Amino acid sequence: MAERPAGAEIPVATAESPAREAWRMFLRNRSAILGLVLLAAIVLISLFGPPLYGVDPFKIKGAPFTPPGVDPNVPLGTDHVGRDILAGMIGGGRATLAVGASAALMTVAIGLLVGAMAGYYGGLVDEILMRITEFFQVLPSLILAMVLVALFTPSLYMIAIAIGVASWQSTARLARAEFLRLKELEFVKAGRTIGATDKRLIWVVILPNALPPLIVSATLIVGVAILFEAGLSFLGLGDPNIMSWGLMIGSSREYIFDSWWSATFPGAAIFLSVLSVSLIGDGLNDALNPKLRER
């Protein structure tokens, strides 16, 4: 920012950094705050809940199919093996959130790399990369992820990678569009004129300006990835040695008519986490979109 003459009357709003301004916009959005609070609560419970509650979610703690509220030892009841649902709820969040976050990171990494290259260089590079993107785009992503997980042994890493590989295309297209638009703008041209390298132009000059829509889409992808993990586990392709909400639903789906609670509680947890990320995503979208700032 340029030096300002001392004592000049400057409106407060414009004195803010863009990030601060976005934050203020975000805070004005009630549903976004709700999402943030919700997510913070879920993350805190997942991080500190297991050591506090201290029950191994795999441990058999009561009679199988104990309904919630019957045995004070297992307040949310037990599943078909007798495992404590509450322990699973508290302990299962880590895996679900970790997969969600790392899959989203994976998606953004692949998508950004492909999109940036395609958008910045254009021409043949663009053609090739976009055809590849389209190739992946026509594959049903859940089925692609299923095939990848089934081919290798199901583990959390594999699931995160599979989700990333199966869902980076839209991020790539978004990144490409941003790069296409930004590379023609004057500040980029100026950078090129003074001899900045491609690397510098891509990562230092264009990327920060292309970030807002990418951040919004990454947030939404976290939600999608959580659902993906649940879906894979539901189909029996999750990692059976790490408790996750998806695994809980998947292993009790056969008993849904006999014990509603063993699938409903983890289902609600997934619902709330996806909802919270979506609300945050929407809030960010509004906050980072300059056209909406005057609202």
Place this chain on the structure above:
Amino acid sequence: MSVIRKSFAPTAIKATIGAGLGFALATGAVADTPKKGGTLVIGSPQTPRHLNPAVQSGVATGMPGSQIFATPLRFDENWNPQPYLAESWKVSADGLSVTLNLRKNAKFHDGKPVTSEDVAFSIDTIKKNHPFKTMFSPVAKVDTPDPHTAILRLSKPHPAILLAMSSSLCAIIPKHVYGDGKDAKRHPMNLKPVGSGPFRFVEYVKGQHIILERDPNFFLKGKPYLDKIIYKINKNSNSLALGLERGDIHLRAFNTKSRELGRLKKNKNLVVTAQGYAAIGPIAWLAFNLKHPILGKKAVRQAIAYAVDRKFINEALHSGLSKPALGPIAMGNPLADQNAKRYDLDLGKANKMLDAAGYPRKDGGTRFQVTLDTLLSQRDVAEYLKPQLKKVGIDVKLRIPPDFPTWANWVKSHEFDMTVDVVFNWGDPVIGVHRTYVTSNIRKGVIWSNTQSYSNAKVDALLEKAGVELDPAKRKQIYLEFQKIVTDELPVYWMYGLPYHTIYNKKVGNPPLTIWGTMGPMDNVYLK
């Protein structure tokens, strides 16, 4: 052992119900007169590879296969052989020959007569292609002195021979169709089978349905009663249960889901029964790969046995519907040892044994890590074993296969530590028990062979002796001795008899409840 059976008089056939055929049913359904006509809809979760039981074992092929193909004999619900394609038979005193007198009016569904040539061809095909090698391996050749007499010549006495000639194990296939030199296992007609059973093939859409219709020329006059049988295939057991409740599905067999059964039992239109599985003798066990450096030790396996609570599995996991299995022979079989070593839950003993075996708990309380695979249908038991074995310091890593072939691949290539498995007795130990314990059956690439790599010369010798012993009392002695050894060495740890149940609508008359249940012919079944 010598059995002679006269063909039953035609009056007996006319005499209303199956009672005349020795099919008096335990449910007391004998009161009504069977009605002709109607379509029976059977729900099944399994998609058979094809429909020829002569070259394929298993329930999926066996259920429709027994309707399409007739067998020389059939068995009632009390383990008594009954005439079927053979109207009478005779086993020679030395046990080295079996003479079958075939019915003269039996025809295949394409109109050609069933002859002794077909019997000889079928037994030869089964011997070469069926996975149960011991079933007909003693049959050296089949003589065919005339078109309606077949004489099986045995190289050694074979106490299981009559059972081996019954439902789903000995489909008589037409030589003029399957004898064209093509590989029997991949024969195109396995998907459009031609047999001589009560129902003929109409249509099979994989994963969807199998349609069979009554054969008007079936050799038992007046049978079958039903016009059609439709096998509706749906992988989801819940959907099948809903179908039963709605009444779209009349019958579903091989259901083990205790909660579902508990719910269906309350439905006043349905009957839930555990009858009809005596011959199949399904035992669920925890198999150990004896080549594993730790699991190869007997003390470790015994410790694991002491750590597993059979009672919890029977009473809590299966809501009291399953019973413990104490040894290699299904508890319903007269040859089973009811006093086998029990390994009742004793965590203290298990811990001590593991300490003594040289696997003390490390800092985390863990002694060692092993993987545990499971058939998808027994997933809940594997999920139970994981925390249960953790109690004695064994860290169990579950491997849940995405589908059956993946699991089968792991196990048959011996790439597993432990697995939950279900293996059938198939009536006689010679057919379904020996294969798991004899050294000669350690065959990589074959599922349900001796995949544990168990080898004990004494066991081999005992089983060989039991396989040719015709005197039932002596035979039982040999099997008791065998059971004593294996229940001590534990190449597998038998946990429970699979709680197979058949659910049928009260509209179904003469439900299939013989020792072969739904894997036997359903010519007596009718709809009220």
